[in-house]
Amino acid sequence: MKLKCNWSSSSLKTKIRLLFAVILCVSILFSFLFIHYLYRNLYVNEVEQSLLDEGLKLKSSYTSGEISDEFKSHLNWYNTISESEILLVNNPRELSACLPFEINHEGLISEEERRNLLRGEHLIKIGYEERFDRQIMGVVVPLLDENKLVGIIYLYLPLAPIEEVFNRTTPLLIAVGIIFFLVIFKIVNSMSxxxxxxxxxxxxxxxxxxxxxxxxxxxxxxxxxxxxxxxxxxxxxxxxxxxxxxxxxxxxxxxxxxxxxxxxxxxxxxxxxxxxxxxxxxxxxxxxxxxxxxxxxxxxxxxxxxxxxxxxxNYPLIKEPIAFSQLVNDTVDRFDHRLQEKHLMLQQHLDDEIIIIGSPDRLQQIIYNLLENAIRYSDKPGTISLSSTQDQESIFFSISDNGMGMSEEEIIHIGERFYRTDKARNRKEGGTGLGLAIVKQLVLLHGGRMEFHSKLGKGTTVTLVFPNELNKKGLM
Incomplete structure (x- = not known):
């Protein structure tokens, strides 16, 4: 647990360095195992195959019968030119007496191995010899005469230590190791x-x-x-x-x-x-x-x-089916005095069949704020138009006036808190600059959107688009 805590509290640089050390150790271990793999599978196998080839070649010179002096002379001559030591023994049990070093002949060739020799199989023997201070590899090749073991050819060769095998390549290995270390260090440093x-x-x-x-x-x-x-x-x-x-x-x-x-x-x-x-x-x-x-x-x-x-x-919005044109008319009735006072004419083109799903109070608040803005920005006798239509997907409600209008730059900011297109007049008439921000949020809560179309001096049209939920559900 303490080690885990120390690791979790260590800096990333420390962790990367530790990771680099682990990678380096794994690489060294891999190199060590790879060298031993080369020693075992290349050098040792090569010596084994070489001894076996020599033994089989010498065996091919034997025909049958008792071992002749000529065959013995041939083996002695070959022994002088070969790197390996070659012995010819009539009885495998006498092999230990012929070897130039102490050895337990009973452990050299067992009865099981003797039976293998009688079947014509060769033997591979590897063991450590103190006299040479190294491993000895030997190959035993049987000489058979009609399933009778008349003798064996024994070839052996001291195996060179691994450091001798790779003595010539050691500088290269060291150079490669240093380069490998530098490359890994550079990569780790760059990555870190x-x-x-x-x-x-x-x-x-x-x-x-x-x-x-x-x-x-x-x-x-x-x-x-x-x-x-x-x-x-x-x-x-x-x-x-x-x-x-x-x-x-x-x-x-x-x-x-x-x-x-x-x-x-x-x-x-x-x-x-x-x-x-x-x-x-x-x-x-x-x-x-x-x-x-x-x-x-x-x-x-x-x-x-x-x-x-x-x-x-998590604002709670309780929705219900509402006759939209009736809701608009109820809201308009509250502005009769204002319309007469500013000499404004109101035109309505409402679809009485529109049923909208929403909050009555909040929808009335939307219409009230938009109509109040239209009246506020209409200074001269003019007309305010209300219209509503629907299709399979949406319900559309528009309020248009022929008042002062807005520029494209002003339209972009409509719906922001405290934004006014005519700050002096709006403040004079008591507006807070939050009405359209509230309208925008209420429209969003009803799943709709608000669009503005306006030109300076020609008026403004605000269009609300709500989802026609009853039509989508197939209830209309």
Whole structure:
């Protein structure tokens, strides 16, 4: 457990170094095993095959019968020119007496091996001999005469130690080992720098994030997982930066919106408190102004609370089937006085068969805010048109006016908090700059979208598109 904890708390550089050490040890072990493999499978097998070939070649000179002096002379001559030692023995049991070193003849050729010799099979013998201080390889080839063992040819050769076999290649092996070490070290060092540099930068920038500095970005140098992590970190930084900027803008806008009514309330209440008015009518006027600005602040706070709830992830929206044209007419009735006051004509082209699935109160709030905006921005006698249509997929509701209109740049910002196309007039008439932001959020909660089409001096058309859920379910 302690080792596990130490490993988990170690730095990445330490882990990479340990990994490099493990790789190096495994490589050395592999090299050691590979050399022994070469020694065993190349050198030893080559000696064994060479001795066997010599023994079989000498055996081919024997025909049959008793071993002749001529055959013995031939073996003695061949022994002088061969690297191996060659012995001719009539009885395998006498082999130990012929060898130039002490050996247990009973252990040299067993009864089982003697039976193998009688079948014409050769024997391979390997053993350590103290006199030579090395391994001895021997090959025993039988000489048979009609299934009778008349003698054996014994060839043996001291095996060179492994260090002698590879004596010539040792410098090469050392050179290759050094080059291998340097290459591995360079690769590991390069990989560690590639892996660790972005992580070090992320660690440094994460500390900056904790301090509230969201401007830093990590250079993305690769397209692998580390590069992807760096991109994700940058995206997070950008999101936090944007969120932080929005928070600052929001607080600045709230402070700005509250500053004016608070200054009115403070100023006029001071006038009333100090009795700096001349008539009672003037005092009533100041009280009315205080009341108006207080109501404006109350609307601002209510709108902010409403918007905060709507932007929550689990806002409860209770939906039900609603006759849409009736909902629109009920909302329009609340604006009769405003329409007459501004000499505006209202035209309605509503499809009475439209049934929408939604929240009655929230849908009425959407229509109310949009109609209030249309009336507010219509300064001269004009026309406001309401229309609704549907198809198999969607329900469309449009409000059009011929008022002041908006530019393309202004349309982009519609729906943002506290955004006004005509700040002076909107503030004068008591708007909070949150109405369309609330409408936008309510439309999204109903699964719809909001579209604006406007030209300066020619008016604005707002179109709401809602899903036609009853048609999709085949109930209409």
């Amino acid at each position: 720098n590639t892996f660790l540099q972005p992580i070090h930068e992320m660690r440094k920038y994460a500390k900056e994030l904790a301090k509230g500095n969201f401007k830093n970005r990590i250079p993305v140098r690769t397209s692998d997982e580390i590069g992807g992590l760096a991109k994700t970190f940058n995206q997070m930084s950008e999101a936090l930066d944007e969120s932080d900027q929005k928070k600052k803008d929001f607080l600045a806008n709230v402070a700005h919106e509250l500053r004016t009514p608070l200054s009115y309330v403070k100023g006029y209440s001071g006038v009333l408190q100090e009795k700096l008015y001349e008539t009672e009518d003037e005092a009533e006027k100041y009280l009315s102004l205080i009341q108006r600005e207080s109501e404006r602040m109350q609307r601002l706070v209510n709108d902010l609370l409403d918007l905060a709830q709507l932007e929550g992830e």
